[in-house]
Amino acid sequence: MKVNCIFATMILKVLLFPFAVLYNLVTAFRNKLFDLGYKPSISFDLPVIGVGNLSVGGTGKTPMIEYLIRLLSPTGKVATLSRGYGRQTKGFRVATQSDTAETLGDEPLQFFRKFGNEVMVAVGEERALAIPLMLQEEEASCILLDDAYQHRQVRPSFQILLSDISRPFYHDHLLPAGRLREARKNASRADVVVMTKCDPNMGFDERSRVKALVSQYTDKPVFFSFVEYGSPVLLRGALVSERIIGCSGIAHPGAFENYLQSKFVLSRSFRFGDHHNFTSDEIKEVVQVAKSADAAVMMTEKDAMRLTPDLLEIFGEVSAAYIPIQMKFLENGAEFDQLILQSVNKFKN
Secondary structure, X not given: OHHHHHHXXXXXXXXXXXXXXXXXXXXXXXXXXXXXXXXXXXXXXXXXXXXXXXXXXXXXXXHHHHHHHHHHHHHOOEEEEEOOOOOOOOOOEEOOOOOOHHHHOHHHHHHHHHHHHHEEEEEOOOHHHHHHHHHHHOOOOEEEEEXXXXXXXXXXXXXXXEEEOOOOHHHOOEOXXXXXXXXXXXXXXXXXXXXXXXOOOOOHHHHHHHHHHHOOOOOOOEEEEEEEEOOOEEEEOOOOOOEEEEEEOOOOOHHHHHHXXXXXXXXXXXXXXXXXXOOHHHHHHHHHHHHHHOOEEEEEHHHHOOOOHHHHHHOOOOOEEEEOEEEEEOOOHHHHHHHHHHHHHHHHO
16 A cells, blocks of 8 residues: 555646646746846845745744744844734734734744744744834844745845754755745755754765755755744643643644653544634634543644634533744754854844
């Protein structure tokens, strides 16, 4: 069965290859227009750090943004700018206490709730227009651009490229045959490459092998990071049993579910699409299963941002919690920090 599945995947990639070639022509032409200056790319007189990837799907951009907020907040006011994926509003918006995931997007809302006044959180589809509006609202010492690697209308002063170690860009293919939004060679635009979601016990030989593969496309430094899971944060009730029901609406829930299995008795997992807006019927089904199993419901932090007060009421006496995460480096984390701080300090001279 597994062999048949692999064979079918290979056939599908072959059939989609002509479309990937066409996609490559379109994206390459667009990038060339920016490279030659026929399409404008704006820079600003303050540090603008871009965080993005070459592929679709989750590569750990949110944990990286949070890492940078913690690193840079002691140096001055940090601002984040996201598109606000999944929100039901349009245009430029600065986060306030009245915002929800529907008005702001789940990831920006997570930044705002976690860091409060320590950071200015804004959303806007057109980053080149949004940045001047942000600076009119409040003075910032640094702006973090979330998921903006392909948004070339703004030229970051420092660009971070993320790549999931389980789906590395150097083994991937262009859409629709693969998951790449643009060709592998465009990794050269980044100032550093961070391989994310690595095994914390990843050895030196494996890291060296990955660095060699990345070096085919860029000579920039390569770093390795992993996800550190925190203690559950309660949303409803109390955790009185190790039995849980997993519920997630993220791009790749496998790692989250593996962690739940390692720490709890995972009775069942509900999987929804990335940035999925839960309906009352969906939550009712999750709660009913949790009741039957005498279990609590465990979610990711991003999922928790999409739970409105009305949805939380549905849980009733069923306990619910989320697992916060942080990004950590396997090695040379201090070197990464130094590169970031140096890029910011250039604007202070």
